[in-house]
Amino acid sequence: MEKIKMNTPIVEMDGDEMTRVIWKDIKEKLLEPYIDLNIDYYDLSIENRNETDDEVTLESAKAVEKHKVGVKCATITANEDRVEEFNLKRIYPSPNATIRAYLDGVMFREPVVFSCLDILVPTWKKPIAIARHSFGDIYVSKSFDVKKGETLKVSIDGKEKYEYSPDYDAIFLTQYNKVESIKYFAKESFEYAISKKMNLIFSTKDTVVPGYDSVFKEIFNKTYENYKDEFEKLGIEYNYYLVDNAIAQIMKSEGNILWALKNYEGDIMSDLISAVYGSLSLMESAIIGNGTYLYEAAHGTVTAHYRRYQKGEITSTNSVALIFTWASGLEKRGELDSNKELHDFGVKLKQAVRETIENGFITGDLIKSYNKENYTKVNYLEFIEKVNEYLKKRLN
Ligand code: NAP
Ligand code: MG
Numbered sequence: 431m432e433k434i435k436m437n438t439p440i441v442e443m444d445g446d447e448m449t450r451v452i453w454k455d456i457k458e459k460l461l462e463p464y465i466d467l468n469i470d471y472y473d474l475s476i477e478n479r480n481e482t483d484d485e486v487t488l489e490s491a492k493a494v495e496k497h498k499v500g501v502k503c504a505t506i507t508a509n510e511d512r513v514e515e516f517n518l519k520r521i522y523p524s525p526n527a528t529i530r531a532y533l534d535g536v537m538f539r540e541p542v543v544f545s546c547l548d549i550l551v552p553t554w555k556k557p558i559a560i561a562r563h564s565f566g567d568i569y570v571s572k573s574f575d576v577k578k579g580e581t582l583k584v585s586i587d588g589k590e591k592y593e594y595s596p597d598y599d600a601i602f603l604t605q606y607n608k609v610e611s612i613k614y615f616a617k618e619s620f621e622y623a624i625s626k627k628m629n630l631i632f633s634t635k636d637t638v639v640p641g642y643d644s645v646f647k648e649i650f651n652k653t654y655e656n657y658k659d660e661f662e663k664l665g666i667e668y669n670y671y672l673v674d675n676a677i678a679q680i681m682k683s684e685g686n687i688l689w690a691l692k693n694y695e696g697d698i699m700s701d702l703i704s705a706v707y708g709s710l711s712l713m714e715s716a717i718i719g720n721g722t723y724l725y726e727a728a729h730g731t732v733t734a735h736y737r738r739y740q741k742g743e744i745t746s747t748n749s750v751a752l753i754f755t756w757a758s759g760l761e762k763r764g765e766l767d768s769n770k771e772l773h774d775f776g777v778k779l780k781q782a783v784r785e786t787i788e789n790g791f792i793t794g795d796l797i798k799s800y801n802k803e804n805y806t807k808v809n810y811l812e813f814i815e816k817v818n819e820y821l822k823k824r825l826n
Pocket of ligand 2: 697698701
């Protein structure tokens with residue numbers, strides 16, 4: 431078979447620990463034999479971030495802006511322990527935060543759903559994905575102590591808008607968002623729903639925060655007008671609900687919903703959704719912004735498995751989300767470049783992963799939720815080998 435060609439590069443951000451090990455195997459065993467990979471490579475390992483004083487992180491984000499499509503391996507977020515472990519010059523910020531801030535995108539998180547794996551909410555037969563606005567609100571907030579008898583004043587260009595003088599010791603919070611960013615969040619949410627043929631729900635608490643949250647609500651409702659025809663054509667729906675009502679609606683649903691949420695609710699609900707679908711290793715994640723697409727797995731570097739790997743164990747770490755990361759990246763690259771062969775390769779790679787699991791070849795983390803009679807527990811290498819077998823059949 432002749433290898434698939436790539437005209438434009440995909441940005442590759444390499445990472446740390448167990449995911450770095452598996453990442454390399456995925457590339458060598460599932461991609462390189464079939465594709466003439468065209469890659470703009472950035473090593474985001476903690477060692478190289480330290481070496482480059484973290485400049486490599488920003489460079490990699492700029493590369494995604496340039497080439498439009500990237501794939502990211504999981505990376506260590508530094509803390510005191512890691513400073514000691516790797517003899518770091520300082521505590522570097524989370525690479526994800528740096529990249530997200532630069533790309534100013536919307537974060538999407540979506541589970542890979544299998545009928546042979548039980549989930550905590552049995553009625554959810556199809557994926558529930560989260561679109562999280564990843565800018566602003568309490569993530570850019572400032573707190574002020576206001577002591578009994580003190581007065582806090584809010585003014586705009588000297589014009590007083592609000593005054594607060596409590597007769598108790600109090601704590602006061604300010605937060606903001608950018609109107610442009612909210613518009614963008616809405617647009618990307620509608621487009622993602624269309625691309626996945628999912629119903630879209632947007633929710634805030636505009637009854638309690640009428641000024642602030644109404645802006646979000648109105649922007650979403652207005653944006654919907656641009657997409658109404660397409661939604662109707664595809665037979666999907668858009669609904670706005672108060673956030674508590676949204677929870678009730680979603681619990682009763684069978685899935686196939688993209689749930690768009692403000693920054694804080696999105697942060698929390700994306701973890702809740704991951705928990706329901708069983709394993710973090712089955713969660714895909716994407717940052718989509720200004721025509722750029724960056725894919726990654728939702729999980730971290732799986733340090734606990736890496737410690738055992740370092741002692742010589744071939745762990746049963748699940749590589750589904752990492753393989754899907756590459757597959758989605760190649761699919762998107764193919765789509766943007768009208769490179770059908772490359773796009774279809776991504777689709778087939780995902781199908782091969784599905785076949786592997788549906789035929790009972792599963793990693794340890796999936797055993798508890800597996801609901802068919804027979805399964806074979808495989809280690810991470812055996813899993814990739816199995817995927818490769820199914821992939822070969824599909825490519826022939
Ligand atoms: P983690 O890497 O997600 O792993 C937590 C636990 O979840 C693992 O010990 C394992 O449980 C299970 N798990 C996660 N992914 C799995 C997989 N693919 N296959 C099988 N089991 C899996 O979280 P962490 O241990 O809290 O964080 C490790 C490092 O990752 C930290 O340095 C953190 O900063 C970083 N991190 C990076 C990202 C990112 O780059 N996007 C995200 C989160 C965390 P068992 O041990 O019970 O098998
Ligand atoms: Mg969180």
